[in-house]
Amino acid sequence: MQRIAWDQFFMAQSYLISTRSTCTRLMVGATIVRDKRIIASGYNGSIAGGDHCTEHGCYIVDGHCIRTIHAEMNAILQCAKFGASTDNAELYVTHFPCISCCKSIIQAGIKTVYYGEDYKNHPYAVELFEQANVTTKKVEMSKDIFDREPFTSENITEAK
Ligand SMILES: [Zn+2]
Numbered sequence: 505m506q507r508i509a510w511d512q513f514f515m516a517q518s519y520l521i522s523t524r525s526t527c528t529r530l531m532v533g534a535t536i537v538r539d540k541r542i543i544a545s546g547y548n549g550s551i552a553g554g555d556h557c558t559e560h561g562c563y564i565v566d567g568h569c570i571r572t573i574h575a576e577m578n579a580i581l582q583c584a585k586f587g588a589s590t591d592n593a594e595l596y597v598t599h600f601p602c603i604s605c606c607k608s609i610i611q612a613g614i615k616t617v618y619y620g621e622d623y624k625n626h627p628y629a630v631e632l633f634e635q636a637n638v639t640t641k642k643v644e645m646s647k648d649i650f651d652r653e654p655f656t657s658e659n660i661t662e663a664k
Pocket residue numbers: 526527528529557561562563569570571572
């Protein structure tokens with residue numbers, strides 16, 4: 505038995521964070537990682553202290569809920585608020601980022617985006633990531649990681 509892989513570990517973190525989402529349309533979670541350390545996380549929800557979609561309904565304009573800040577933005581803004589550099593960082597997000605988040609991710613200097621599920625992947629976002637040399641990689645989270653036996657001297661194997 506091996507320890508779980510880093511990409512599974514950080515993606516699981518993003519799914520856990522997504523459970524705090526207050527938007528009833530989609531629950532998204534994001535985690536920013538540098539040197540295998542989590543430096544910030546976010547979920548899609550209203551501004552702090554604002555009305556939640558869960559209580560007041562979504563605020564739909566042109567087919568989008570405008571009440572919420574997206575998970576990726578919330579994670580980046582947490583870095584802005586507390587002064588953590590996002591340059592060369594990695595992002596783990598449960599769903600493929602929208603155009604606005606895509607541009608912010610690039611501009612924040614994030615170099616790799618791991619995403620759990622395809623979600624209306626916009627061709628322009630794909631193109632911008634390519635242009636900016638941001639690697640995107642799909643990492644499907646395996647639920648098996650939560651169903652593990654403790655390590656024993658018999659089942660342990662070295663992991664990288
Ligand atoms: Zn909403």
